[in-house]
Amino acid sequence: MISFLAIVRQTVRLELRAGGGAAVALIFFLAVVTAVPFGVGPDLKLLARIGPAILWVAALLAALLGLDRLFGADREDGSLDLIIVSGEPLALYALGRAVGHWLATGLPIVVAAPILGLLLNLDPPAMGAVALTLLAGSPALTLIGTVGAALTAGLPRGGLLIAILVLPLTVPVLIFGVSATSGALSDPEPFLAPFLFLCACSLAALALAPFVAAAALRLALE
Amino acid sequence: MPSLTSLANPTRFLALSGAILPWAAAAAALLFAIGLVMALVTSPPDYQQGDSVRIMYVHVPSVTLAMGCYTAMAISALGTLVWRHPLADVSAKAAAPLGAAFTFLGLVTGAIWGKPMWGTWWVWDARLTSFLVLLIMYLGLMALWRAFDDPARAGRIAAVLILVGFINIPIIKFSVDWWNTLHQPASILRLGGPSIHSSMLWPLFVMMAAFAALFVWAWLAAMRAEIYRRRVRTAELVAAHPTALEPRTA
Amino acid sequence: MTITEAFPALKLKAQDLACSRGGRFVFSGLSFELASGALMAVTGPNGAGKSSLLRLLAGLLRPTAGDIACEGRREDEPAAHYLGHLDALKPAMTLAETLRFWGAIYQQGRVLTDSDLNEAAESVGLGHAIDLPVGVLSAGQRRRAALARLILSPRPLWLLDEPFAALDSQGESLLRRLMGDHIGRHGLIVAATHQALPIPPDTTLTLSTT
Numbered sequence: 001m002i003s004f005l006a007i008v009r010q011t012v013r014l015e016l017r018a019g020g021g022a023a024v025a026l027i028f029f030l031a032v033v034t035a036v037p038f039g040v041g042p043d044l045k046l047l048a049r050i051g052p053a054i055l056w057v058a059a060l061l062a063a064l065l066g067l068d069r070l071f072g073a074d075r076e077d078g079s080l081d082l083i084i085v086s087g088e089p090l091a092l093y094a095l096g097r098a099v100g101h102w103l104a105t106g107l108p109i110v111v112a113a114p115i116l117g118l119l120l121n122l123d124p125p126a127m128g129a130v131a132l133t134l135l136a137g138s139p140a141l142t143l144i145g146t147v148g149a150a151l152t153a154g155l156p157r158g159g160l161l162i163a164i165l166v167l168p169l170t171v172p173v174l175i176f177g178v179s180a181t182s183g184a185l186s187d188p189e190p191f192l193a194p195f196l197f198l199c200a201c202s203l204a205a206l207a208l209a210p211f212v213a214a215a216a217l218r219l220a221l222e
Numbered sequence: 223m224p225s226l227t228s229l230a231n232p233t234r235f236l237a238l239s240g241a242i243l244p245w246a247a248a249a250a251a252l253l254f255a256i257g258l259v260m261a262l263v264t265s266p267p268d269y270q271q272g273d274s275v276r277i278m279y280v281h282v283p284s285v286t287l288a289m290g291c292y293t294a295m296a297i298s299a300l301g302t303l304v305w306r307h308p309l310a311d312v313s314a315k316a317a318a319p320l321g322a323a324f325t326f327l328g329l330v331t332g333a334i335w336g337k338p339m340w341g342t343w344w345v346w347d348a349r350l351t352s353f354l355v356l357l358i359m360y361l362g363l364m365a366l367w368r369a370f371d372d373p374a375r376a377g378r379i380a381a382v383l384i385l386v387g388f389i390n391i392p393i394i395k396f397s398v399d400w401w402n403t404l405h406q407p408a409s410i411l412r413l414g415g416p417s418i419h420s421s422m423l424w425p426l427f428v429m430m431a432a433f434a435a436l437f438v439w440a441w442l443a444a445m446r447a448e449i450y451r452r453r454v455r456t457a458e459l460v461a462a463h464p465t466a467l468e469p470r471t472a
Numbered sequence: 473m474t475i476t477e478a479f480p481a482l483k484l485k486a487q488d489l490a491c492s493r494g495g496r497f498v499f500s501g502l503s504f505e506l507a508s509g510a511l512m513a514v515t516g517p518n519g520a521g522k523s524s525l526l527r528l529l530a531g532l533l534r535p536t537a538g539d540i541a542c543e544g545r546r547e548d549e550p551a552a553h554y555l556g557h558l559d560a561l562k563p564a565m566t567l568a569e570t571l572r573f574w575g576a577i578y579q580q581g582r583v584l585t586d587s588d589l590n591e592a593a594e595s596v597g598l599g600h601a602i603d604l605p606v607g608v609l610s611a612g613q614r615r616r617a618a619l620a621r622l623i624l625s626p627r628p629l630w631l632l633d634e635p636f637a638a639l640d641s642q643g644e645s646l647l648r649r650l651m652g653d654h655i656g657r658h659g660l661i662v663a664a665t666h667q668a669l670p671i672p673p674d675t676t677l678t679l680s681t682t
Contacts, residue, residue, distance in 0.1 A: 013569070085530045151383055161369055164358070172393050212382060219378040222375070
């Protein structure tokens with residue numbers, strides 16, 4: 001447990017300090033949300049309608065950012081070798097990196113999403129719904145991304161590859177996330193069912209992703 | 223054991239597959255000859271869809287093989303990770319472009335069939351959408367294989383992703399179905415179903431068999447090509463390090 | 473911090489080891505035994521497999537054939553420290569944070585205190601730099617920071633890959649002392665090197681490319 005917390009703390013520190021990805025992910029999130037109205041036009045009614053979906057897609061893209069350094073840096077500087085030799089369970093290490101990455105990049109996006117909702121003409125219930133569904137769903141995005149990061153760790157240009165590998169796997173999270181958000185806002189559509197599916201995605205990813213990532217890291221080393 | 227594991231039993235596979243290849247090719251040619259005549263000439267047009275129903279005889283086998291191919295890759299991935307069989311990752315790597323091709327064929331024939339039926343090339347129908355995601359997964363896997371220098375390492379890493387995808391595909395399918403029913407009340411004409419008449423069923427069966435034979439032929443040929451490619455690589459390594467194949471003691 | 477008690481008796485055994493990388497054999501049929509309190513030098517030209525042998529012993533590679541056993545130690549108990557070519561340091565972390573992190577990773581059922589960290593930094597001559605980010609240290613200082621991990625938690629088997637490369641004369645005498653102390657406490661050291669070790673090894677394993 002001490003070692004797990006140390007890994008989480010180190011990941012958060014590295015993300016927040018110079019050279020880390022936390023600020024970049026947040027700014028990228030802002031940039032994507034800003035870009036969409038330029039594409040679809042400044043119609044506030046339209047923006048209010050598709051706003052939650054814009055925020056979700058932007059959060060998905062931002063979650064993919066910086067994943068290539070999650071294990072890639074440890075592989076390049078030799079830390080991963082030492083972690084393995086130390087006897088630390090590799091799945092626990094992968095989970096620690098994932099939790100740290102989510103705290104540094106996922107959580108700020110969850111907090112920023114309702115504020116950026118102002119730009120998209122969202123009313124307060126919609127802001128709350130987006131924040132709530134992102135809080136439930138973004139761990140799944142990060143954890144699935146962790147698997148992609150482990151698969152491509154040590155590749156010179158893994159970042160682009162991660163996006164291709166991870167995006168199809170995150171389709172269910174996106175679907176349930178946006179469905180739950182619109183379910184919370186309009187009456188005929190259900191809220192609870194997609195929201196529970198969303199939570200299930202996050203929990204299943206939490207249970208499986210660290211082990212898959214650990215297996216990929218170990219297999220890539222041999 | 224001085225012989226390299228990557229050369230251990232592919233030799234027997236090459237002999238066996240070499241014997242099967244011409245038979246698979248002949249079977250595919252024969253079945254296609256029969257199946258195409260049945261599908262295009264002797265089978266009746268649909269009372270609702272007219273002659274455009276005939277695209278089903280290409281579409282349904284493609285789609286079936288697109289999914290069957292991923293299952294074959296998942297079994298190969300287990301072979302790589304659990305039994306460490308040297309041919310398993312060759313088999314998975316050879317199957318991926320075939321799976322992508324059949325998925326693409328399924329999407330294109332679906333779109334061509336959709337144009338007269340729905341009046342548009344593409345609808346975000348649950349099946350079409352799921353297959354689009356499947357195509358992206360095939361392409362991602364192919365990109366992953368290309369990214370590694372060492373084929374053995376690439377095989378192990380790709381095997382992990384294949385299995386992750388195999389668990390994920392039903393979830394994706396389920397979520398897309400959910401998404402589709404939420405946004406588009408089921409108004410789309412569906413192909414197939416149990417009510418299909420036997421005059422259409424038989425051509426479909428023959429075409430399925432023809433596609434399966436084509437798949438077996440292409441798969442074996444691609445595996446042989448991959449084995450030869452690896453032999454060339456090994457030969458290059460040996461040329462660079464002449465003693466590498468001989469056991470030596472310190 | 474300074475733990476001076478001796479390690480229990482251990483025997484490192486390798487039997488008929490073979491290692492292949494990228495489809496070709498690096499070495500094969502390699503056997504040796506090493507008992508507590510002994511230093512083994514692994515020598516040979518570049519590409520002979522010195523680094524691969526150390527990575528096999530560290531569990532970072534799987535042998536193509538053969539067995540490695542560490543007698544006198546429970547199977548699941550990690551026994552080794554590995555010092556590779558890379559320093560495994562994060563430029564943005566301070567030395568204190570780095571040592572505290574690795575102390576937690578290598579934890580022996582206790583949490584390291586500030587004085588433990590200070591002592592570890594002092595013993596590699598970096599006491600003054602403990603609050604500096606690792607990124608500002610020189611190459612020689614970074615190498616010494618990597619050495620501090622060896623003494624952060626006691627482990628009987630040290631696997632050192634070219635340990636004297638990139639060390640200044642001060643660092644060299646430091647490492648010589650650390651290795652001497654470790655052998656004195658019945659530790660085992662396997663050191664891969666392409667030059668003569670400053671300490672006479674008990675055995676030498678020579679790998680060759682022919």
